[in-house]
Amino acid sequence: MEVHRSRGTLPLAVACVLGGVTVLALAGEGSVLRVLAALGAVVLGGVVLVGAVRPFRFLIGPAGIEVxxxxxxxxxxxxxxxxxxLDDAGRLVAVPAAGLGLRTTARHPRDGRAAVELLDLRQIRESPDDVAAALSRYSGGRFTDARTPVAARLAGAEIDFTVALRGYFTAQVDxxxxxxxxxxxxxxxxERRAARAEIEQARAAGIPxxxxxxxxxxxxxxxxxLCAALTAEPTTDRETTT
Structure with a gap:
């Protein structure tokens, strides 16, 4: 499996650079704040652009990984x-074997052993589930999906909604x-089936x-x-086995 870097921030970075350059070109004397803001936009956009064009490759295969x-x-x-x-922050970390010589900057999320960060999954196009599946398939039982299960995250999360014009009645949604x-x-x-059925019935009838x-x-x-989590089988451990 080859992982690809996300390009989601690239258009914004280009816009920052072009907008900043335009403001600098048109700024007159005495426009110190405008010039500083434009310079900041150019620098910020430039940093993102440089990061986007730097070499990137991440390959997961039967023999190992290429980074x-x-x-x-x-x-x-x-x-x-x-x-x-794989932890809740979306980081893939690895505990190196003795003598590998990699600088450790992270910790294994389960046992706290020193680890090296291999990949930030928030910066790639593939989903964490797809990456986890490939690692489970090829790593020979070394991989642990240490993310909190979706059901547990939703059960304990404070779900806040924005109040907007033409929105769902708050009481029924709550x-x-x-x-x-x-x-x-x-x-x-x-209880899970009943809660899921209640949501489905409310949506079928149309939430006011x-x-x-x-x-x-x-x-x-x-x-x-919530419906997906209510449908999933309860699980307490997502560690892979051989």
Whole structure:
């Protein structure tokens, strides 16, 4: 599996550079604040652009991983790592075997062993689940998905919605969300099925929309995530096995 760097910030960086250069070209005498702001935009955009064009390669395969990114470059066999893990921050870290010589800047999320950060998954196009699946397949049991399960995150999370024009009635949304979270936190299979059915029935009937209410897009996304978590089988350990 080859991982690709995300280009999501590239258009904004280009806009910052072009906008800053334009302001500098048109700024007259005495426009000190405007010039400083333009210089800041150019510098910020330039830093992002430089990072976007720097060499990047991350390949996961049967023999090991190939890494080419700022600060780390090489091809490593699986046996050169004692363990690999993916944490809640979206970082893939690895505990190097003795003698590998990599500088450790992170910690294994489960046992705290010194580790090297291999990849920040927030900066790539592939999903964390896809990367975790490839690591589980090839790493020979060395990989641990240490992320908090989705159900546990949703059960304990404070889900806030923006109040907007033409939004869902807040009382019904709050009721659906709270019952779903209670089922995730404390309920068994029957309670989870009931909470999911309640959400599905409310959506099928149409959640009322008022002049002001919760943002429709945010609520729909949250209810989708809650339904998926309520459907998933409860699990307490996501560590892979051989």
């Amino acid at each position: 080419r990114r700022p600060g780390l470059r090489g091809t490593y066999r699986w046996e050169q790592f004692e363990a690999l893990a 009721q659906l969300v709270h019952r779903a979270q209670d089922a995730l936190a404390q309920g068994g299979p029957a 929309v008022g002049l002001r209410g919760y943002d429709v897009g945010q609520v729909d996304a949250a209810l989708d995530a």
